Amino acid sequence: MLVVIAPTARRVDGESVRIARDVLCGSAAVKVAVPESPAELDRVLAHRGRKRPVVIGDDRALQRVVQTLHRQRELAVDAVGLIPVGEAAEVALARALGIPEEPVAAARTVLGGHERSLDLLVDDSGGVVLGEVYIPGRAPARTGVRGGGALHDASGAPDGTGARGAVGASAGHAEPEEAHEDPDGADDLPPCSPSAKPAAADHGTISAPGPWWSLLTPAGLGRTARTLVRAVRPGTLALPGSPGHRLRVEADGDLLADIDRPVRLVAVRLATLDGVPGTANGRTGPADGAVEVLVRTPAADRALRVRARTVTVAGRAFSYEADSELSGPVRSRTWTVRPAAWRLTVPA
Template sequence: MAEVATSRIFPAASDQLLVVIDPVARRADGESVRIAKDVIGAGAADAKVCLPDGPEEFARVLARRGSRRPVVIGDDRALVRAVTLLHRRRELADCALSLVPVGGAVSLARSLGVPTGAVAAARAVLDGAERRMDLLVDDSDGVVLGALRIPPVGGVTRVREGAGGAGRPWLRTCRSLVRTLVPARPSGAVSVPEPGPTRLRVEVDGSTLVDLHQPVESVSVTPDASGTARVEVRPVSVGAEAAPLLAEARTVTVSGAHFRCRADGAVSGPVRTRTWVVREGAWGLVVPV
């Protein structure tokens, strides 16, 4: 993840905080939530705690924060949700976010430099410094904080079972065959592996890096430290392993057959074309000094 110079150090005694506790975090690890809340409450001069019941209330609380600095207690998805909401309200540039990672999915938080222990992360909220980071913004106004990959690593197409299989013996037979060929998944879902190599056109700053005639294994786009993104395309190898195609760009467009993307732990799509633009220093995250 790209970052630029640290811009602000926050003295806890003079800071007004809005602590938003994601409901998933409360269910996943209530003890860590309690510890983080106690540490922040003991160290901050003014901390307001909110317990939204779902995404809509999460958005309303964040929108009504006033001059308070938002602190999210939750997992990677809660962080991405907060950044997305602030970006779409065009308030991201003037807002420094803090995160206390709680939940099962915290690899993004770790990669961004946030401690994954409740006490250390809560202390960073109080005594840390804002680090400005680059952001990938796509043409549907979605954001990517870390790296994105096409096709998604380990991605699956999940088919929900239920009444839809009733009266369709052929469908039940196919599902039974799938169960014998793939590892078991949680009850109520069947996982089918994503397709393999695909044909995509990848354009970087208007120039074609790879075209539709060349099948590719994967495409990855990662924000760099210079306000650009590192682009890596791995062509399908025939015989000897093909060398990856590398580029740096501010704008990346991928088009071709319907494809899915994995970014920040979530899979999106399918789409036929998508463009990402690097926004340099677009968002701030408070991390340990």
């Protein structure tokens, strides 16, 4: 198997990573990789041969591996293994899927569990969602902003990675292969690449890479204006007591909301993940190719709930949170369910 270790997992809980790796190496032929950029992750997965991918990291690490396999059209080839490492909020998806949080138990699940088919939510830009989408974004403790195919950490994550995410960085130059792959282990590998790009601009802060008078130049004034526009652009965050956003929401072609009335919240959750904290029934069912769509307006006492296979949201620039990563703003986005599009190894 190919064990992909998230660099953040090694920094957050290196002991759990070492234990999980040792259990796997003691029972199977294992190749270990610690990709520190999307390009490296893409290369590692593209050259894995017949090795089954196993992720050691949090939900974000799993999402990025699934995203890369989906882009390579290799997602249906092998079941993905997962050993969750991270804070409780960062492994909520793994917990909802029934993956043990203890490293030894999770590693044994990878070695002796069974494969479970899961639905996948794919948007019209090629992005994938494993769990849920919220519009507007809820601004979680650790968020990301996706654009141009790269992922950027935009919130000063608690692991202190800056612009670097769970599996890959938004920017960085690929190092030689021997610097990131070690068949005997990964403890001596550098935890991060020195080429990470600061995320101050994505976080909506103003940084002046020069003397203060450079802000008075046309280029400096333009840069400052663009930063301020991003900071106040409508639809980026949900504020308490806000009147909502004017969005057009369609589910399987049926109109659920239109721009003539504001919408406070739109939530889209894969039906296979009904066990995620916050759901009413707390069950986890088989892949059935559907999502639950929730639309809440400021005036309504109850939210409108429907099940659908395709959801389209359009309107003025809005941001959305997909699998705890903040994306956008965009003017339109369509999500479509791919039934049983990938498989995960879960406890037998």
